[in-house]
Amino acid sequence: xxxxxxxxxCKRYASHEVIxxxxxxxxxxxxxxxxxxxxxxxxxxxxxxxxxxxVSDGEIYxxxxxxxxxxPKERGLAMVFQDYALYPHMNVAKNMSFALRLEKKPKAxxxxxxxxxxxxxxxxxxxHRKPAELSGGQxxxxxxxxxxxxxxxxxxxxxxxxNLDAKLxxxxxxxxxxxxxxxxxxxxxxxxxxxxxxxxxxxxxxMQDGHIRQQGTPEELFRHPNSKFVAGFxxxxxxxxxxxxxxxSGNETAVVGQGYKLSxxxxxxxxxSKQDNQEVILGIRPSDLSYAPDAKxxxxxxxxxxxxxxxxxxxxxxxxxxxxxxxxxxKSDQPVPLQETMKFAVHKGGLHLFDQKxxxxx
Amino acid sequence: xxxxxxxxQSPAFGVLMVILIIMAIGPIMMMIATSLKLDxxxxxxxxxxxxxxxxxxxETVLCNALWYEPAHLDYCDPTFGRALKSSLIIALVSTIIxxxxxxxxxxxxxxxxxxxxxxxxxxxxxxxxxxxAVLLVPVFGxxxxxxxxxxxxxxxxxxxIVLIYVAMNLPFVIWILQSFIVQVPIQLEEAARMDGANPxxxxxxxxxxxxxxxxxxxxxxxxxIAWNEYLLANALLDRNTRTVPVTIVNSLTGYxxxxxxxxxxxxLLAIPxxxxxxxxxxxxxTGMTAGAVKG
Numbered sequence: 001x002x003x004x005x006x007x008x009x010c011k012r013y014a015s016h017e018v019i020x021x022x023x024x025x026x027x028x029x030x031x032x033x034x035x036x037x038x039x040x041x042x043x044x045x046x047x048x049x050x051x052x053x054x055v056s057d058g059e060i061y062x063x064x065x066x067x068x069x070x071x072p073k074e075r076g077l078a079m080v081f082q083d084y085a086l087y088p089h090m091n092v093a094k095n096m097s098f099a100l101r102l103e104k105k106p107k108a109x110x111x112x113x114x115x116x117x118x119x120x121x122x123x124x125x126x127x128h129r130k131p132a133e134l135s136g137g138q139x140x141x142x143x144x145x146x147x148x149x150x151x152x153x154x155x156x157x158x159x160x161x162x163n164l165d166a167k168l169x170x171x172x173x174x175x176x177x178x179x180x181x182x183x184x185x186x187x188x189x190x191x192x193x194x195x196x197x198x199x200x201x202x203x204x205x206x207m208q209d210g211h212i213r214q215q216g217t218p219e220e221l222f223r224h225p226n227s228k229f230v231a232g233f234x235x236x237x238x239x240x241x242x243x244x245x246x247x248x249s250g251n252e253t254a255v256v257g258q259g260y261k262l263s264x265x266x267x268x269x270x271x272x273s274k275q276d277n278q279e280v281i282l283g284i285r286p287s288d289l290s291y292a293p294d295a296k297x298x299x300x301x302x303x304x305x306x307x308x309x310x311x312x313x314x315x316x317x318x319x320x321x322x323x324x325x326x327x328x329x330x331k332s333d334q335p336v337p338l339q340e341t342m343k344f345a346v347h348k349g350g351l352h353l354f355d356q357k358x359x360x361x362x
Numbered sequence: 363x364x365x366x367x368x369x370x371q372s373p374a375f376g377v378l379m380v381i382l383i384i385m386a387i388g389p390i391m392m393m394i395a396t397s398l399k400l401d402x403x404x405x406x407x408x409x410x411x412x413x414x415x416x417x418x419x420x421e422t423v424l425c426n427a428l429w430y431e432p433a434h435l436d437y438c439d440p441t442f443g444r445a446l447k448s449s450l451i452i453a454l455v456s457t458i459i460x461x462x463x464x465x466x467x468x469x470x471x472x473x474x475x476x477x478x479x480x481x482x483x484x485x486x487x488x489x490x491x492x493x494x495a496v497l498l499v500p501v502f503g504x505x506x507x508x509x510x511x512x513x514x515x516x517x518x519x520x521x522x523i524v525l526i527y528v529a530m531n532l533p534f535v536i537w538i539l540q541s542f543i544v545q546v547p548i549q550l551e552e553a554a555r556m557d558g559a560n561p562x563x564x565x566x567x568x569x570x571x572x573x574x575x576x577x578x579x580x581x582x583x584x585x586x587i588a589w590n591e592y593l594l595a596n597a598l599l600d601r602n603t604r605t606v607p608v609t610i611v612n613s614l615t616g617y618x619x620x621x622x623x624x625x626x627x628x629x630l631l632a633i634p635x636x637x638x639x640x641x642x643x644x645x646x647x648t649g650m651t652a653g654a655v656k657g
Binding site: 050051052071072073077078079081082083085086087088089098099102103146150 | 549572
């Protein structure tokens, strides 16, 4: 049974519509990540679920119950904020027990719950500190602890890791993944960082300009993006896009562009076969290319490598294909000479085609 | 420490400092000294700083509040004791009411969007531009002739003057507290709402503790104004409710001025604001919201 459902949800500020009628269903105990560039409406959507923003149109259902007119506290949600939002005049224990104290729970029960959560998050010896005396990572943990002490059915996270430095963010991301496994609750998580989305999510919802562009498992989105936007947003380094034209000769269909001609698989050929000379955008992930001097011409790109960025086990090559730029991710142990034109083979299934006008996947 | 000018001060500077210090605390010292003298010492031209200190004047002032009957008094005049009590009641009550209304009004002006919000915010400050002397005559008329229940009007009552002081101080308190409330991160209030707090709990449990420094500053200000105010108090209070400043001025008559008692009253007048300011300023700690958001 889906526990959280958005139905034709809209948000308008005066006459300006920022969320355009989105529909979304989140399954029980699912970790859903809303991801998209800044200003795409993901935080607004989360805040509407939380009850901090009014809903202009449409409805939100929690366990089948319409909640869009209810106060935040009546929705049974817990939320972790981007800036932690810890009460500075209360110590860690007081911060974590605030909700329970408001509910007038018995003291013994509150203490038990706080100690339990503090234990889980490694905060046991910090319970008497004020937020000002904690480091960024500890504050983040307290903010999560505050959400966890409540027996909420759904947890909302609004970019909780964006204020941490890169190393700590990686660590907290792992802790968060572990925590979500332990507590087995519904999670809705907002981030602009696609790496966070990919690593944490059971399901990713990609948003742009107040629309949901695509939703699915991280692998689905990575393998089969439904539009150029999703393809470019998911994956790091981002997908390369080249202009091309479909050309057919005999029973072979190929995509031809400046300085390359790549043959399509039979399935792909079938999808494009109706229109000859169709203008398309060809997408190739940097990781779907590999250095192969003796590859067949119809399966390879001829690239002139300009720069090699060494990042450890992998290197990112910045190369040019005609007058278009393209990046390639290869293993660092293959030495690649610069300023020379070489062949890079495209892996099977590594070609993504998008319509030139609609940018939808073909 | 290279920026410090390490130069021998000229002796003239020292002399100037001494003169300034004497000018600043001299009158206060004289007041305290006189309050500890007997009438004989006050009037004699020879005594100066050499005298036998006595608390007799204080006993006279507080005669009706003491647990014993001072030996030197045949008759206990309650005027000054009563005035001290009136001053305390009026100043404290008006401060408390002003702060209660002020915090809520300031919070509403900062956080809620409603029609006329900008206008109200502006007019609260415009109110400050009207001098109390201008208000004196109309307020006197209103308190004397309007709002009467069975011939009991607001003039001469604590309620009347407290109402005026609240109205007088409210704009400034709202203005000062607005700047403190703006600094409370909105995420804290949202977090409290998510934690199940209703609007009043958000206000009392989250916002109020965080604007303590502002409350302290505003309360010092309000208390001192109510405590010092003379003009309106003189016009609006009667002999049973008069405050200390009014009583002191009234007892400075052309004949038989009891300087010892007046000075003792003056000294007592100085104590409550000092205590109040000392207690309240303890609350003024900077960086109250440190650690709330970000790092």
